[in-house]
Amino acid sequence: SPSSSGGSSTPKIGVVLTYNLPGFWGNYLKYESQYESQLGVQLIGPKVANVEANGNEAAQQIIDVRSLIAQGVQALIINPADSAAIGPALDYAKSKNVPVVTVDVAPSQGSVYMIVRADNNAYGSKSCDYIASHASGPGTIAMVEGDLTSLNARDRAAGCQSVIQQKYPNFKVKSYETKDWGTDPAVQNATTALTAISDLRGVYVHWSVPEDGIIAAEKQKSKWADVGAANHIILVGNDGSPHECDLIRSKTLDATIDQPADKYAYYAIFYAKQAITGTKYSAGQSTDHNSSIVTVQGNLEDALAAPLVTLAGDNGSTQVNSTDLWCNNH
Amino acid sequence: MSGLTSTGPATNPVPVGEAQNVSKSFGETKALVDVSLDVKAGECHALVGRNGAGKSTLVALFTGLNRPDTGAIRLAGEPAPAPADRGAWLARVACVYQRSMVVPPLTVAENVFLNRPVGDSRSFVNWRRLRAEAHELMLEWGFDLDVDREASTLTVEQRQIVEIARALSTGARFLILDEPTAALEKAAVDRLFDRVRRLREGGVGVLYISHHLEEIYEICQRVSVLRDGELVLAGSVSDVSQGALIAAMVGSAPPRRATEIEATRKTAGLGDVALELKQLNVVSRTGSVYDLDLAVRAGECVGLVGLQGSGSATVGDAVAGLVKTRSGSITARGVIGYVPQDRHQRGFAPQLGVDENLTHGVLARISSRLGIVSVRRRTDIARREVQRLHIVARSLDQPVASLSGGNQQKVVVGRALAAEPSVLVAINPTVGVDVASKEALLDAIAEARDRGVAVLLVSDDFEDLRVCTRLLVMVRGRVTTRFDRPPWDRQRLIGAVEALEVAV
Amino acid sequence: MTVEQAVERKAASPAPAASRDFRLVVLNWFRELTLVPVIVVLMIAGAVVNPVFFTPSNLINVAEGGAALGMVVVAESLILLTGKFDISLQGTFGLAPLLGAWLIAPKASEGLGTEWNPWLGLVVVLAVGLAVGTFNGLLVIKANFNAFIFTLAMSILLTGLQLGWLGGQTVYNLPEAFIYLGAESWFGIPVSVWVTIASFAVAALFLRYHRIGRAMYAIGGNLEAARAAGIQVDRVRIGVFMVASVLAAVGGLMQAGRVTAVTAGQGSNLIFGVFAAAVIGGISLEGGRGRMVGALTGVILLSLVTNILTLSNISSTWIDAVDGAIILIALGLAKLIGTERA
């Protein structure tokens, strides 16, 4: 077991991430260092696999996990690049008795202490449900997908597709893949959709960074109308960054998913710390932050709430000025 | 163009180009040693010497591409311009270099006026003017060449025309021609000479380099001879006989070199035909071959003699399978050993050792069934060739790049012999080797011949021909003369090779 | 060829001065425009796939999508023509606008907080381009580093700086002037498209009519001959590196303007498309051969492929494979038509 060397006062926790992409992960990193002192832990890392070994993130994460364990961390926070390929890293950590909390991704192989995650599938279904239910009439939704080699993009895509198939038979989804979460290809895809789809009712983009460019493209194509106007094309993003909240307030963006970067960062550290002290959780337990512990493929998960954020705050969505949102606690 | 059309007789005594005691070394190679030479306005000055004598090096000094180590270059009576000031050089001296200075992707017109403004603007190209002037130039000098053609599609001769046109059009008073006729037809040569004469009458001074000695008598007034970088003879062409010229070029001749080349007379004891060419036709930039029939029997050494571009080397390459034939057949029995003409291009891998290079042709033989190279067998073969050919190397694994030129050449010959071929094709096998080593090389070839190898020896070096049992002379792609019984008469041979009327 | 033939030819064309060899002109254009049939086929395919394809607004999309790429293709083509290579153009494409944006954006939107005048920001963008180009030029031409590996390492360094600088953030909220190039239109056509077309045209005219342009062909075609003819080969080649990097920086500015932000990933993997466009457009990797109009057809082809694939019903995961297959086919066609470009 990791030598809880002397000062058991500040537990050492290793952090292994996949991305430091702007939008969500950039802010996650900010919160992480904020909560590091607040929760009284020492974070080693973060290691960012996409930066260290672009294209070979899965293998890099194993290296990162090993070297963090060698450095004596007592627990690990991991955002797996791939839910299957993280298996060996988890097995290694287990063999060294280092508990693991995964963030945002549930592993499909190996066991972890806790998964801190909101349901990405639900991101997709909430977003597309919002578009279909707020559209002026039946038609097509353009989905600008993130990198499909990542699990999150695939889950969001699947969530959107399934909700439309099940609930909105007179809507169609046209999807566009974006390699490496590139901003420009995403904007280009949305622009193509703007011209190509005559009954375009809305655009669902898997992350927040391309939103500005998509809005600019709408303006340039004279397809722009304020949120609420009759010929408005609904735009729903994902992340819930402060900039997005500003866009929602200025009636430029319809909605976004509050992917709670603050809560991800907080509860990842929180559970890692609990793991070190040996706290036990069980499925079915409800938490103090509006969620409950569930079982996912044999592991426990704290399924964080990730509400849709809108200006109106209707239909179960959260009003953009709510102090529950991380964009307002920035 | 300006200046060339004035036909006033030259009276200016100042030389258009002058080298004063120049020396130039490349590493340990002394390319030029204390050479002084001048070219006067209105004269054609011949510069001759054997391969590697330093002629092109002197050209590079005259054109500013290189600087002399010691000594000075003067142009038009003034000290040479600064090396960086290419414009000033180009205004004073024009040159047709030995190496192709044609830019393949550009058109003929552009190549002619490369980096020279035509028309009013110095910065912008006036294509219409450019084409018109290039065309006019072509007409004026009687070249038939479409100025809009891309240079990459030109034949060697046509490329040469481009370079000549470029040089003629600069208006410089000093013109250097470094082997301009190597690839030209006889008629084209005649046209070139007409132009040179007209230029000369216009007061231009010409430095003319050629291996075709008869040309020198045709158009030059003075001649200078370089040997191993030293100026060994200078004088009026009318005072120097062809024999004296050759003697100066090759140095004090060994006794047997006088007029006849001693050679083995061999008609008996020949084996079967080992190499046979039938109606061979090859089209090549370096010399085409037309309707060649040739058979070489085991134990025989056939010499194929011809100037550069005559197609003799092409025959060798064709036998080695390195150029595509257009028609006809080549049948060879057994392994072919091959000594290429250009050792740098095809002779050796420069970074690899002597031993490796010597055994590249026999990798299969020196390795086990599994392909493991036996270092012992490699060393044995390499050592044998090193001793047989007197290769001077620090060690067997010294990179061939760091050998002297002559020893590099020996490695190339050694590589062919190491293959224990039944047919040996050697093109200029002794180029650049010293006199003693040359003996060794030729002895090795003769020995191979006597062992029953069919040897095809392509050479323009008469010394090589002593190992031949019969000779064929090629001129412009065809066999014109046959010499069947040694000894070979130098004068007749030269006559045949140069296609002089007096010959044969 | 024999003398007889030569004389004959001369007799047959008595007035060649006026009449350029027409076949030759056709052949030359043909060589440059190998891709035109491919483009025509693609256009037909596009129209079949989706009737939207031929609408003006979609064609403008195609053009706008290729604009930033086009700038870098112009840049790389210039370098390739002189017989060199620059992978780090993609690094400049990302880093130069980033530094400019960083100096002018407010702290709240991830800028440095100095909030410089946007025009000064533009100057910074160009200056970064110039500096990188000069550095590359000096080290590749003067210090004789292998262009491939050196500019590859530079590319890793520049992209790394870009990433490190922002630490995973996006610089957004950029002032009008800074994003003008990528965000505005003139006469309904994006400014970036005008600028890219102008760049192609200027480069083409420069290459065709300016002495230095011709010198670049000479350098790429036969370095020794160029030197002997008095061309300042090193100066020209270093200059080309500098100009190319500035062009790449402008391309980056277009992209930044389009997405109204600069992200850390801007430019990564761009260079593959750049080489593909230039080479299938007939710019030789060996130098000295190719024309801007060809490179332009390369850009158009790639943009069309992207657009048509997006418009089609091909599953988005297969698009990359189809892209690769089409580039291979274009290479094969170019080979068949015998331009030796591939």
Added chain:
Amino acid sequence: MTVEQAVERKAASPAPAASRDFRLVVLNWFRELTLVPVIVVLMIAGAVVNPVFFTPSNLINVAEGGAALGMVVVAESLILLTGKFDISLQGTFGLAPLLGAWLIAPKASEGLGTEWNPWLGLVVVLAVGLAVGTFNGLLVIKANFNAFIFTLAMSILLTGLQLGWLGGQTVYNLPEAFIYLGAESWFGIPVSVWVTIASFAVAALFLRYHRIGRAMYAIGGNLEAARAAGIQVDRVRIGVFMVASVLAAVGGLMQAGRVTAVTAGQGSNLIFGVFAAAVIGGISLEGGRGRMVGALTGVILLSLVTNILTLSNISSTWIDAVDGAIILIALGLAKLIGTERA
């Protein structure tokens, strides 16, 4: 060069055939091992940065991290030695294991559902490598496509196929035999490390002692001379493409075994590191020059840099920049020491 001199010289060195030249051997090793001082400096830096660095388990980590890369470096080095180039090795690295895994994995873990015998899966992996290598070899060598642009397009195609085949999914739950190479250890050292070291050793010995190995140097050193000497240059070069692709497929298998899955992104962007390792390790991009031991030092250097950066407190966003800078420094050093490799 007079006769006298020659005779004198000959006399002065009476036994020129004396086998090995010691200075030359030393010089050669020196040239190969330029990176050793850099590696030593890095090791010291590593020890300073973090005491964990010198623990056996960390050093094993370094080795394991470099193993798959190393396989592709062996492969690329072989191709570079013969004077060619293959970018698509990274595509093979991903696609070959993917297809093998797909055929053996159960449907539940994204396999096809055929659940072939894992050994058959391994055969498929190698066969895919062989097929891609043969295709590349034939088209680059026989059809004379430019290696850079052709294998670039192939790389885009293969990576695209990899993404399209599974729609971006990961194949997992792979049988023991399939992941053995990447997952098991012998005597405490991962099998992948043993295999990579063995590959380097076999390649080195093959290059040094096998006639085809020597022929490869001859081909890369001077293609025309090799052809003139009767070496079957085309056959050897195509063979090298084939072997290299198979090695890349094995490297991909290692990676798959390590993560016990094949992801859709496996291999992308790998090739830059491969070229960097080979070139700073002394493999010339012009062919004919360099040795496996040098390439190995290149791999070690890159793996060490990654490891030390990971152990250090440098923010991981700066890692790429530092990486690029270190490669540039290594290139500069190599240049200074005068091995002309850069």
